[in-house]
Amino acid sequence: MIAKRFRALGEPARLAVLHALENGPLTVTELVAATGLGQGNLSKHLQQLHAAGFLTRRREGLFVYYELADEDVLQLCELMCGRMEADIDSARETLTSRRGA
Numbered sequence: 001m002i003a004k005r006f007r008a009l010g011e012p013a014r015l016a017v018l019h020a021l022e023n024g025p026l027t028v029t030e031l032v033a034a035t036g037l038g039q040g041n042l043s044k045h046l047q048q049l050h051a052a053g054f055l056t057r058r059r060e061g062l063f064v065y066y067e068l069a070d071e072d073v074l075q076l077c078e079l080m081c082g083r084m085e086a087d088i089d090s091a092r093e094t095l096t097s098r099r100g101a
Contacts, residue, residue: 008052009076013037014045018054018073025058025067 008014013035020026020034028046032039046066049055054073057066068074 005052005054008048008054009073011045011048013041014049015077017042017045017049018068018077021055021066021068022074025065027063027065029063031066 016035017031020031032042050057054069055066056069057064
């Protein structure tokens with residue numbers, strides 16, 4: 001189950017969808033505009049994120065609204081971004097020290 005959830009996060013387009021939903025629910029049309037993805041492609045990503053438990057959806061009339069199931073996924077993304085920033089800083093320090101040597 002853990003591997004399935006991490007696989008769902010392994011696609012940049014799905015991370016863009018999660019980021020677009022950071023401020024609240026959006027319709028598919030709004031997500032197309034926010035992400036720049038085509039509707040068919042977006043629908044596949046939404047389905048995978050929903051199946052992995054990251055999104056909920058509800059229908060209101062003709063519209064389907066998607067939203068984050070909880071904020072935990074954003075915390076996970078922030079944790080990884082922080083780790084990457086630390087790695088980049090470390091690599092910069094290594095390169096700077098090599099140039100100075």
